[in-house]
Amino acid sequence: MSGAGDDAVSTAAFELRITANAEHLQLVRGFVHESAMCLGCSAPTTDEVVRATEEACQNVIRYAYGGSARRAITVTVGYSDTDLIVSVIDTAPPIDSRAQQSRPLDTTCPSGLGSHLIRACVDEVVVDHSPEGGNRLKLVKRIA
Amino acid sequence: MARRVEVRNEHRDGFRVIRPRGEIDLQVADELRDALLDAVEAGGAVIVDMAGVSHIDSAGIASLVEAFQRARERGQTFRLAAVPDSALRVMRISHLDRVFRIHDTVAEATGEDG
Numbered sequence: 001m002s003g004a005g006d007d008a009v010s011t012a013a014f015e016l017r018i019t020a021n022a023e024h025l026q027l028v029r030g031f032v033h034e035s036a037m038c039l040g041c042s043a044p045t046t047d048e049v050v051r052a053t054e055e056a057c058q059n060v061i062r063y064a065y066g067g068s069a070r071r072a073i074t075v076t077v078g079y080s081d082t083d084l085i086v087s088v089i090d091t092a093p094p095i096d097s098r099a100q101q102s103r104p105l106d107t108t109c110p111s112g113l114g115s116h117l118i119r120a121c122v123d124e125v126v127v128d129h130s131p132e133g134g135n136r137l138k139l140v141k142r143i144a
Numbered sequence: 145m146a147r148r149v150e151v152r153n154e155h156r157d158g159f160r161v162i163r164p165r166g167e168i169d170l171q172v173a174d175e176l177r178d179a180l181l182d183a184v185e186a187g188g189a190v191i192v193d194m195a196g197v198s199h200i201d202s203a204g205i206a207s208l209v210e211a212f213q214r215a216r217e218r219g220q221t222f223r224l225a226a227v228p229d230s231a232l233r234v235m236r237i238s239h240l241d242r243v244f245r246i247h248d249t250v251a252e253a254t255g256e257d258g
Contacts (some may be wrong), residue, residue, distance in 0.1 A: 017240065022169065022170040022171035023171050025169045025170055025171060025201075026167060027165075027169070029199070047230065051201070051234075054169070054201055055201065055202055058169075058170050058201065058202065058203065061170065062170070113202040113205060113206065113238050114202040116200075116237065116238060117202055117234060117237060118239070120237045
């Protein structure tokens with residue numbers, strides 16, 4: 001898929017590699033916050049990107065890895081002329097991106113809230129396969 | 145080192161007031177869930193004072209929803225107070241602002257029945 005999340009037009013500026021443990025979510029929030037601010041994002045934009053990234057990592061921890069805390073998650077923060085681009089990369093079996101479409105929220109059953117929040121907080125979500133095998137979720141936020 | 149969520153529990157004007165503090169995420173959401181469910185199971189009306197919550201993610205929100213549902217099943221009042229803007233935005237996105245009774249302050253939450 002081409003567009004704002006395309007590698008050809010984006011530059012990765014910062015990278016964080018963690019094991020898939022909920023203890024590291026605080027670290028992810030701090031990393032994305034500092035990276036986005038360093039790249040000149042406004043506070044509201046930064047907050048939304050931080051939230052989307054945290055929810056994406058949480059989905060990897062809970063569902064892609066099924067709670068296996070030894071596996072790795074890589075988070076990169078980069079930019080293009082118009083966008084801030086965060087990638088969340090795992091080594092789980094490839095997922096069907098069509099199955100990742102946000103379903104209507106049921107407020108009596110908050111399952112799926114994380115995916116809903118991701119789509120609400122960024123302008124574009126791209127799911128593809130990472131070069132190492134596994135999945136790469138690109139979160140694209142317009143900044144210009 | 146494992147992080148824990150601080151949850152204070154007090155009584156005020158016939159309500160049990162639960163005051164979580166800090167960052168509520170997947171790591172500590174179960175702790176919040178247990179504290180809230182314990183409060184509901186203890187009986188009576190429950191207010192969650194969110195003023196000390198600096199961050200809450202979907203796992204934390206899910207804990208609030210579960211406790212709210214349990215209270216509703218038992219016919220108990222369950223209210224939120226002093227919800228920070230960032231958490232309020234999450235609730236609006238997820239339409240949960242229409243589900244929870246949300247008050248600006250604990251005092252306001254205790255002053256309204258029904």
